Amino acid sequence: MQDIKEILWEICKAPGSPGQEGAARQAVKAVLEKVCPQAVLNDDPMGNLTAFLGDKHSQNQLLFDAHLDQIGMxxxxxxxxxxxxxxxxxxxxxxxxxxxxxxxxxxxxxxxxxxxxxxxxxxxxxxxxxxxxxxxxxxxxxxxxxxxxxxxxxxxxxHVEPRQMLGARVTAAGLDNRAGVAVLLRCAQLLGGKPLSCGVTFLFSSREEIGCEGARVAAYQVQPSQAVVVDVSFARQPGVPPQKSGSMGAGMMIGTAPSLDACVTSRLIALCKEHGWDYQMEVMGGRTGTNADVIGITRAGVPTGLISVPLRYMHTTAETIDCKDAEYTAQLLAAYVQEKGGALDG
Amino acid sequence: MADLKLLEELCSLYGVSGNEGPVRQKLCDLLTPFADRIETDALGNLLVYKQGKQRPKTRLMISAHMDEVGLIVTHITDDGLLKFATVGGIDNRILCGKQVMVNGHYGVIGGKPVHLMKGEEREKAVAVDDLSIDIGAMNRAQAEQAVSLGDTVGFVSGFDRFGNKVRARALDDRAGCAIVAGLVQSELAYDMTFVFCVQEEIGLRGARVAAYQVQPQAAIVVECTTAADLSGVGAGKQVCRLGEGPVVPFMDRSTIYDREYYELAFRLARENGLLCQTKQRIAGGNDAGAIHVSRGGVRTVSVSVPCRYLHSPMGMIAQEDFDAAQTLTALLAEHIAGHPAV
The missing domain is CATH 2.40.30.40 (Peptidase M42, domain 2)
Structure with missing residues (x-):
């Protein structure tokens, strides 16, 4: 768990209020330089950052998104x-x-x-x-x-300092969605230097908390053939009903919803089963309230999946995750890229 | 000048009422070389006796309290969350979302996600009974390894200075402790007794027994008091203001102060070019409430540092008020000890 925790600490120190993600973007670049120097970086006018790995001529262009901003004032x-x-x-x-x-x-x-x-x-x-x-x-x-x-x-x-709690649990400011950002960075670390038959764009998107504007324009620019969004979702805690939450420390939450692509979702589940990783299902009745909603309807449409790291006390100063859940999410994404080059051939 | 370095050290220690050990230890280590006699009483008060150049005409006790408000663990749930009660007067609006320290472990006071709340719930402070502390335990057994029922819980926050302001946890009353410790370290004109009290926040309990033991004829209580000089608070409700000097009250909710000493404080401040203000609202109370009715009665005055956001994880004081409070306390002490009490 050490790698993902170190990454989290680095990126949680940098502020990233919606529309003012500059410092957080710099922190992500600094981590990428260390863990995945091969990645080709690109900034856009909306404050998005992309990091590209693999073959840009492949038919299979994967987009992994995590929003970089955090709620602020x-x-x-x-x-x-x-x-x-x-x-x-x-x-x-x-x-x-x-x-x-x-x-x-x-x-x-x-x-x-x-x-x-x-x-x-x-x-x-x-x-x-x-x-x-x-x-x-x-x-x-x-x-x-x-x-x-x-x-x-x-x-x-x-102002909140990141803190280690018992076991692999941590609390920090803006774990929504620095947890997702850490997952992407950890995935880049796992894939860096490996031969890839597809292209992978890691998108660290801006302005999600005020309406997903960053991901909307970045997905247009990247033109992916499919996408997986990594965000956080409700973990079980007092006052939160079981049908609206997952258990913290019991594995990533794989989203299934009318707005998500069923093939992407099935493949994520199949990989978890194959590797013996714990996972939980998060079922939503329509849209997801994440960047998946806008990425899925980019240009002529993008098959999109959603994985969430269970998080307690969302949008408060007490946001808490279990690093195990984030680590296995990163491994799942890396496996998704490496096995079959991300091709959706059933 | 009062000692900001010492203030920082004292504010970094935890001493929720009933668990003041770390603060007492620090003060005891620091002051032993300067004291003629130093002892800890049955309740945990630290009593420091020090001789001056002369015997006093009035036996004077100067006190500050070591304890701070906090929480105490009352129950551990099957899910490994800690239920708690408040220790001292805590506004339940400031609890939700805060980081805390319990038995060396970090925790957070969690709240329900705003997304899952309806209408009114979003606008209401959460009742203490509905809050719990999460230390990251998966279940009761893991939590019990780390924490026991009855462990006290302190807020986590830093110490920082910006311009002439100091922001820290537990300024109430480590600011008083730092001022009184400064006097112990200075040359005294008269013998005096200095008391660092326990359990002020839960009902002035330490000061009551300390005053009985010390048997003073007069007392100075060095405290922090509520300053509500905030935007949105009318002038009549501000109580006192930062930057306008130490606060010498004529009355609060625990005490009607000695009138002559009250006037003496303002006269000494004037003569020595110090700012000094009084409380413009009958609010709060402090150890004076227990001390002035000890045995046959004790003439009591209070010198307080105005502090915003008292009893929350981070208070704010002005450095010049802190300095002037120390100077005024020293002037008052010398004058009171040098004159007969009756």
Whole structure:
């Protein structure tokens, strides 16, 4: 588990608010240079990064996608007292904000605290959590000082250090979807230097959390013959029903849904069985809520599969995964490429 | 100048009420060379006796509390999650999603994904009973290897300085501990007793027995107090403000303070060019509540560092308030000990 954990630590340190993935993109490039120097990299105007391996003339062009952005917030203004107004950028869980340390990416990285009114002043409304637009970030600066350092539009991310928990479990900021990014990087490490009969594009896509815009344009550009999206999904935890979740540490979740390609899905399952890897099924009734939804309908259509790493406490500062689930997902993707060159011949 | 390095060291230690050992050990090691006598009492208070150049006219005790708010493990579920109770006054709005430390293991207080919540649920703080701590255990047996019922749980957060502000966990009341420790390390004009108390956050329990034992005629309580000088909080509700000096209250929810000492504090501040403010709302309370009614009564004054986000994983103080609180405490101590109490 050491490789994937090291990769995770590297990429979780870099911020990647939707539309401002630059630092995260740099971190991914630095990891690729170490683990898969053969990969041919390409940046696009939307903030996507692709890394290509294998034969670009092959009929079989696989696209593996993981979104690089994480939910964040954005500065919308500065108050008289020097506090920052905020708006959410993606599906922020406002319940985790009060009292949380944040990083504000102004002229330089600044640390702040999301204000929470002291309990003695809440007038019996302590159960209510204000909307993000009514919260403030305290930088400990006056208005003039704050205006020097911060402008509206600057990104704000919750400040969380990655931590090792018991066994192979870890918690870190933005494991949704740095877990998926780590899977792709680990897969690139497994494939690097191996002869491949097909082409594989690893797509580290931007802006998923606000509407999958990155993957939409990147998939158009790449023109894959098929695709597999790696994201995170709900792991069992208090308050989450079993029919909507998988067990953490019990293997990757293979998606099956009307919007996903049944052949890709069957092949993923067959490979798990062949190799004896644990897997779980995640069944969805229509679309998937991931980049698979937009990649599948790119140009004339792309057969697309979905694998999810089970994750607890999604969109909070407490996101947690089991590295085993991520490691086997990477091995599954590598096997998918190496066996039959990714050809969908049944 | 107060000692920021010591403050950082003290804030890096865990000392949830009832489990103050690491903080006591640190203070004991640090102060033993400066004390004439140092002892730990039955409840875990650290009592430090130190002689000055002269015998005092008033027996003075100066206190700060070592404990901090936190959580305590009450149950381990079959799934290996830890259920907990709060220790001290914690606002349950700040719990969800936070990293914690329990018995040397990292954990998180998990919340349900926002995607699976409906309407009102998204706007409400989660009740403590509905939260649990996840340390990464697969099941109860694995969790029990790492954690026992009754283990205390502290928040994980760093110490950092930006401009004149300091941000850290447990500033309440390690800031007071650092100030009082600074006095112990200084030359004293009069004999004084310094007390580092346990269990303030669960009802001023350490200070009660320490005051009985020390039998002071007067006391100074060095604390952190709520500053609510935030955007969106009206002037009348701000209690006190960062950067406007130490807070000397005339009254809070636990104590009506000695009027002469209250006025003395402001006079000494004025004469020495220090900023000083009072609490503009009757809020909070501290060890003074137990100390001023000890035995036959103790004349008590409090010097507090204004602190935003008290009782949350990360508070904020202004360095100049911290420095001035130390200076004012020293001035008050010398004046009180040098004059008869009655």
């Amino acid at each position: 954005v500065v919308t203004g500065i108050t008289e007292e020097g506090f920052l107004h905020l708006a959410p950028c993606g599906g922020v869980d406002r319940r985790v904000l009060p009292g949380s340390p944040v990083d504000v990416y102004g002229k330089e990285r600044l640390t702040g605290i999301v204000c929470c009114q002291p309990p003695h002043l809440s007038d019996g409304k302590a159960e209510k959590v204000e909307p993000v637009e009514e919260m403030y970030v305290d930088l400990g600066l006056s208005r003039a000082q704050a205006e020097e350092m911060v402008r509206p539009g600057d990104a704000v991310l919750l």
